[in-house]
Amino acid sequence: MELPLTSLKNGETAVIQSTDCRLEGKKLCRNKTKKGCNKKFANELCIKRLTDLGLTPGTKVTVIKSAPFNGPLEISVRGSRLAIGRGMASRILVDVER
Amino acid sequence: MTNNHFTIALAGNANVGKSVIFNQLTGLHQHIGNWPGKTVEKAEGTLHFKGYTIDIIDLPGIYSLSTFSIEELVSREYIATEKPDLVINVVDASLLERNLFFTLQLLELETPLLIALNQIDMAKKKGILIDCQKAEKLLGVPVVPTVAVSGKGVSDMLETAIQVIEKKRKIVPLKPRYGKEIEERIEKLVKILNKTQLKYPSRWVAIKLLDEDKEVEKDVQQVSPKTVTVAQKLRAELEDIHGHSCPTVVTSERYQVASRISKEIQQITKQVKAPLREKLHTATTHKVFGVPIMLAVILAVFVAIFSFGDFASALLGDLFFELKPSFESVFGTGIVGELVWGGLMEGIIGGVTVALPYILPFYFILYLFEDSGYLSRIAFLMDNLMHKMGLHGKAFIPVMLSFGCNVPGCLGCRIMETSRERLLTAFVVTLVPCAATSVIILGLVGNYVGIQWALALYIVNLVIIFVLGRIAFKALPGEPTELIMEMSDYRVPHIKTVAKQTWFRLKEFIVMAFPLIIAGSIVIKIAEVTNLLEPIANLSSPITVAWLGLPAVTGIALIFGVLRKELTLIMLASLLGTTNFALVMTPVQMIVFTLVVMLYIPCVATIGALVKEFGWKKALTITVIEIALALLVGGIAFRLLTI
Numbered sequence: 001m002e003l004p005l006t007s008l009k010n011g012e013t014a015v016i017q018s019t020d021c022r023l024e025g026k027k028l029c030r031n032k033t034k035k036g037c038n039k040k041f042a043n044e045l046c047i048k049r050l051t052d053l054g055l056t057p058g059t060k061v062t063v064i065k066s067a068p069f070n071g072p073l074e075i076s077v078r079g080s081r082l083a084i085g086r087g088m089a090s091r092i093l094v095d096v097e098r
Numbered sequence: 099m100t101n102n103h104f105t106i107a108l109a110g111n112a113n114v115g116k117s118v119i120f121n122q123l124t125g126l127h128q129h130i131g132n133w134p135g136k137t138v139e140k141a142e143g144t145l146h147f148k149g150y151t152i153d154i155i156d157l158p159g160i161y162s163l164s165t166f167s168i169e170e171l172v173s174r175e176y177i178a179t180e181k182p183d184l185v186i187n188v189v190d191a192s193l194l195e196r197n198l199f200f201t202l203q204l205l206e207l208e209t210p211l212l213i214a215l216n217q218i219d220m221a222k223k224k225g226i227l228i229d230c231q232k233a234e235k236l237l238g239v240p241v242v243p244t245v246a247v248s249g250k251g252v253s254d255m256l257e258t259a260i261q262v263i264e265k266k267r268k269i270v271p272l273k274p275r276y277g278k279e280i281e282e283r284i285e286k287l288v289k290i291l292n293k294t295q296l297k298y299p300s301r302w303v304a305i306k307l308l309d310e311d312k313e314v315e316k317d318v319q320q321v322s323p324k325t326v327t328v329a330q331k332l333r334a335e336l337e338d339i340h341g342h343s344c345p346t347v348v349t350s351e352r353y354q355v356a357s358r359i360s361k362e363i364q365q366i367t368k369q370v371k372a373p374l375r376e377k378l379h380t381a382t383t384h385k386v387f388g389v390p391i392m393l394a395v396i397l398a399v400f401v402a403i404f405s406f407g408d409f410a411s412a413l414l415g416d417l418f419f420e421l422k423p424s425f426e427s428v429f430g431t432g433i434v435g436e437l438v439w440g441g442l443m444e445g446i447i448g449g450v451t452v453a454l455p456y457i458l459p460f461y462f463i464l465y466l467f468e469d470s471g472y473l474s475r476i477a478f479l480m481d482n483l484m485h486k487m488g489l490h491g492k493a494f495i496p497v498m499l500s501f502g503c504n505v506p507g508c509l510g511c512r513i514m515e516t517s518r519e520r521l522l523t524a525f526v527v528t529l530v531p532c533a534a535t536s537v538i539i540l541g542l543v544g545n546y547v548g549i550q551w552a553l554a555l556y557i558v559n560l561v562i563i564f565v566l567g568r569i570a571f572k573a574l575p576g577e578p579t580e581l582i583m584e585m586s587d588y589r590v591p592h593i594k595t596v597a598k599q600t601w602f603r604l605k606e607f608i609v610m611a612f613p614l615i616i617a618g619s620i621v622i623k624i625a626e627v628t629n630l631l632e633p634i635a636n637l638s639s640p641i642t643v644a645w646l647g648l649p650a651v652t653g654i655a656l657i658f659g660v661l662r663k664e665l666t667l668i669m670l671a672s673l674l675g676t677t678n679f680a681l682v683m684t685p686v687q688m689i690v691f692t693l694v695v696m697l698y699i700p701c702v703a704t705i706g707a708l709v710k711e712f713g714w715k716k717a718l719t720i721t722v723i724e725i726a727l728a729l730l731v732g733g734i735a736f737r738l739l740t741i
Contacts, residue, residue, distance in 0.1 A: 052199070
C-alpha cells in the first residue's frame with residue numbers, strides 16, 4: 001500500500017517509494033516524472049537534505065512517534081534517529097504491508 | 099606545507115565528537131573566528147607534536163557536501179581550494195552507514211584522507227563490532243579507532259596522519275563507483291570537463307552536475323556552458339530510466355555503496371537492554387510529559403540563573419562602586435571626572451555586571467544542553483509552535499536565549515540552516531523581551547499597576563511576535579525549510595569542550611558588546627554634561643507627549659535605554675526625582691512607556707550583533723521597523739486605554 005509517511009502508526013516500518021511527491025486533489029504527483037502537475041513542489045533543498053540523511057527510495061524507515069500537538073515525526077532510518085517536519089513527512093511516500 | 103609544518107582539517111557529521119577531538123589536539127591553542135564573509139564559525143588551532151607544527155582546522159559538522167547549508171558550501175570550498183595536507187574524517191562508529199556516505203564524498207573530492215573511527219567504545223556497548231583492517235582495505239585509506247572523550251587513539255591517529263602526509267605510507271583511496279547508467283554519463287561529462295580548468299576534480303564536478311548542484315553548475319556555466327546543457331540532457335535520461343529525480347538517484351546509489359561497505363566491516367550483536375539514555379529520550383520527547391518536562395527544565399534554568407545573577411551582579415556592582423571615591427580623587431568631580439566615572443567606568447560596570455553574572459552561566463548551560471543532546475529534543479517538541487510563525491523547531495533555541503539576552507539570541511540564529519531562516523529568526527528574536535525588559539515590565543507595570551497587567555503585556559508581546567513573524571515570513575523572498583534534524587543519542591557532556599565553547603562565546607560577547615556599551619555611555623554622558631538632554635527631551639516631545647501621552651522626560655530615558663534597557667527605569671527615577679513612580683505617572687503612562695521600551699529598539703549590543711551577523715543594512719532595517727512598531731503600538735495603546 002502506498003501511503004504518505006505521516007499515515008503510518010507509531011512503531012510501523014515501511015519502505016520509502018519516493019521523497020518528491022505531493023498530493024494534488026486525490027491524485028499523487030511525482031516531481032518531474034509525471035506531467036500535468038505544475039504547482040511548485042517541495043523545496044528541492046529539503047529533498048536533498050532528506051536523501052542526504054539516508055531517506056532514499058528503497059530504504060526502510062520506522063516511525064517511532066510524533067511530537068505533541070501534531071508536531072514533527074520521530075523516525076528511525078539507517079540506524080539513526082531523525083526528527084522531520086510534518087509537511088516534509090507527508091511528501092514521503094512509503095510502501096507498507098498491512 | 100613545509101618540511102614539518104602541516105595543515106590538517108577535521109571533517110565529519112554533526113555529533114560525532116569532532117570538536118572533542120579538536121580540543122584534545124589543540125588544547126588552549128585555538129582561535130575561533132568566522133569564515134571570511136560568512137557567518138559560519140571557523141575553529142583553528144595549532145599543535146606541536148614530535149617536532150612537527152600542525153595547524154588544525156575544525157570544519158563544521160555536516161552530513162553531505164551539497165548545497166543545503168552554508169556550512170556544507172564552506173567545507174567543500176575549503177577542502178577544494180585551500181587543499182589541506184590531510185583531511186581527518188571523524189566517523190561515528192555506531193552510525194557507520196550514514197557516516198560513510200559522507201566519507202565517500204570526501205573520497206570523491208580526491209583529498210588525502212584518514213578516518214578516525216570515533217566512539218568505538220559506545221559502538222561496542224551498542225553491540226557493533228568493526229573490523230578496522232577490512233575497513234582500511236575497502237576504503238583504501240588508513241582507519242584509526244579512537245575514543246575522543248578519553249583521548250584514546252588520538253596520538254595513534256596523529257602518527258598515522260604524519261605518515262600519510264609524508265607519503266611514508268602508500269595509500270590507494272577508493273573511487274566510489276555508481277551503477278552502469280550513471281557511470282557512463284559521468285565518463286561522458288569527465289571527457290568534456292577534462293578540457294577545462296576547474297578548482298574541483300573533474301569526476302567530482304561530473305557527479306555534482308548529475309546531482310543538480312546549483313553552485314557547481316554556475317561555475318561550469320562560466321567556463322563551458324555546453325557542458326551544462328549536456329548534463330541537463332543526461333539528467334533527463336537518468337530520470338527516465340530510474341523514475342526518480344536525478345539527485346535522488348545519485349544519492350541513493352552513493353548510499354548503496356556506503357551500505358555495502360558498512361555491512362562488510364561491521365558485526366552487529368544484539369544489544370542487552372535499553373540503556374538509561376534511551377529511557378531519558380523517551381521521557382523527554384514524550385507526547386504528554388515531554389513539554390511539561392521541558393518547561394520545568396527551562397524554568398529551573400532561568401530561575402537559577404537569575405537568582406545567581408541578581409546576587410552576583412549586585413555584588414560586582416558594589417565592588418566597583420567602592421572605587422568611585424578613588425576615581426574622584428584622581429579625576430575630580432568636574433567634567434573630566436564625570437566623563438571618566440559616569441561615562442567610561444559606568445559603561446564598563448554595566449557590561450561586566452551583565453556579562454559575568456548572567457551571560458556566562460547562560461552560555462554554560464546552553465552548551466551543556468547542546469552537548470548532551472537535549473537542545474535537539476527541545477527543537478523537536480517546539481517545532482509545531484514555531485511553525486505558526488513561519489519558523490521551524492530549531493528557531494526556538496535562539497528565541498529561548500533571547501528571554502535572557504537578545505545578543506546570544508541573535509548569535510544563536512546561526513543554528514538555522516539558510517540565510518533566510520537566520521534573518522527571520524533574528525527578527526523574531528529582537529522582539530523577545532530580554533531580562534532587562536522584564537525588569538521594567540515587572541518593576542514598573544507589575545509593581546505599580548498590577549501583575550495581571552504585566553502578564554497582559556507579555557501576552558501582547560507574544561501576539562506581536564507571532565503576527566510579525568508571519569508577516570516577515572510571507573514578505574521575505576525565498577523558500578522556507580522544514581525541520582530535518584538528527585536527534586543523536588544522549589551522552590554525558592564533555593565538560594572541557596563545553597567550558598571552551600562558553601569561554602569563546604563570552605569573549606565574543608565582550609569584544610562585541612563592551613565597546614558599544616562604553617562608547618554609548620560616554621556619548622550620553624557628554625550630552626548630559628553639556629546640557630543637551632533637555633533640548634532632546636523637548637525635541638522628542640511631539641512623539642513622547644503628544645503621540646504617546648508620556649511625560650517629556652521619558653524621551654531622555656528612552657535614549658538611555660538604547661544602551662541597556664534597564665537604564666530606562668533607572669534614568670526615569672533620577673529624572674523624575676523619585677522611585678515611587680505612582681506619584682508621577684498614571685497607570686496608563688506606565689503601561690504605554692513599558693510597551694514602547696519592550697518593542698522600540700534592540701539595545702546597542704543587539705544592534706551590534708545584528709550588524710555582525712547580517713550587515714548594516716539589515717540591522718538598520720530591523721531597528722527602524724521596531725522603532726516604528728513601538729511608536730505605533732504605544733500610540734494605539736494610549737488611545738485605547740484612555741477611552
